[in-house]
Amino acid sequence: MQDVYQIDKSRMRQSFHRAAKQYDAAAILQRQVRQEMLSRLDVVKLAPMRILDAGCGTGHGLQALLKHFKQAQGVALDIAEGMLDRSRALFPWYRFWQTKPQFVCGDIESLPLTTASVDMVWSNLAVQWCNDLDVVLQEFRRVLKPNGLLMFATLGPDTLKELRAASGESHTHVSRFIDMHDIGDALTRAGFSAPVLDVMHYTLTYDSVESVMRDLKAIGAHNATAGRAKGLTGKGFMQRLRQGYEGFRRDGKLPATYEVVFVHAWTGSQPYTAPGTQPVQFMPRKTVSAGE
Template structure:
């Protein structure tokens, strides 16, 4: 699959409007970002240039500034109001370099980044293949791409409840982990690794879930969504359908979180020499 039916302009407007309320409700995003960055502990990488791609308000940007104190950290987002928050991360003498741009058309030079991190932003790409190719373009040889995204099981309860009301798309579409892995391979990355986990948040009422989604800007961005407002009768029917998932007094909201990382290949002609061979030469 090379394209997703995402209305990216609608997504950009939604995230712009939610910049002020995002941090209050982005509990899942912070936790997933923390788990992703923990994986960097297993990677031997001392980047000089780092890109937080789809930085939002800059929570992860702040963590990257702390993790790599000698690196130049860049933060890119397509929603300018989000960047207004992100540029305040760090401290006075060391702020991130903030860029308002499209992650599918990165305003960055070839071979300019050693590390690209992206937390729960890639699912908003209209052309995933182009996105991953752009990341590869700006990565230096042996640079690392590390990202998280949502899988198709995300908010399946909400999707199911709406399906009993009408046949419109009420939840944005998300790509399967295996399809994302295929894109990485086809784009030319080396040693891609993919895995997935399910995280369940709980709510007293479905309206609490809807309020959280609105607060972080995660509106339905499906290109085939219903236009206009949803009527009160259909909203009530959806609430009743969602009640079928209630367990132990709460309503679940499932998120399928996909973790991925892959390396930019070495330049053609590069030769790897085992360390023991170098030591042997010195002894000779």
């Protein structure tokens, strides 16, 4: 049976590509989460030489990271070329001590990077667009060097709970988001150590349902799940959505709740080994002297 929440990566790529030009104007939550993630770097003892921004969007996260870690080289990776084009525009020149960032079009679930090639992986609200969290974390673990840092934020199950309730259950109108405890278990399976996770809730307010949908469209957050309605939803659906959403109106505004899970974890001192394999240890051969 097909998973109705399986994300169509081709549709997702097209949505983010088209949204790139207007993305920054609507990416209010992304900016707030980025600032929170940056503030948490103040307590992290790390001097990375190479940083991967996985799902870089329009590049503001990587720009801030390279200002914070002035000796680091950046790798900007996104599944949408339109987003990478906007990222490139943020780096018209480079300080004499910095190497030009690399811009890579790729999927987080299959990173086109060599094993143990980065010191830090950063990802701001991109992991929720992947189909298999275990695969994502294994890829992050693979490309990180020993004692490397993983730091990401993703969306939890309470995200867009108002929209989910108002839209009904006949189709998947909102993606499936993973609980913090399940993320913690997946980090352990992937071989990360000392994981720290916590949750914050953000609420954006709107005058109308149309404004909610317009903002989601502007950041490329189209419904790309297999269980989405394949045809036009039509006036009837929008009318039901308006009626259902009105029950959440408070102080004249409609809320859109986002549950954000913040994560950081370390790779530890051991080099990466592929799942299901064990490192082979060779013991020195004992030399036996004559007469023993």
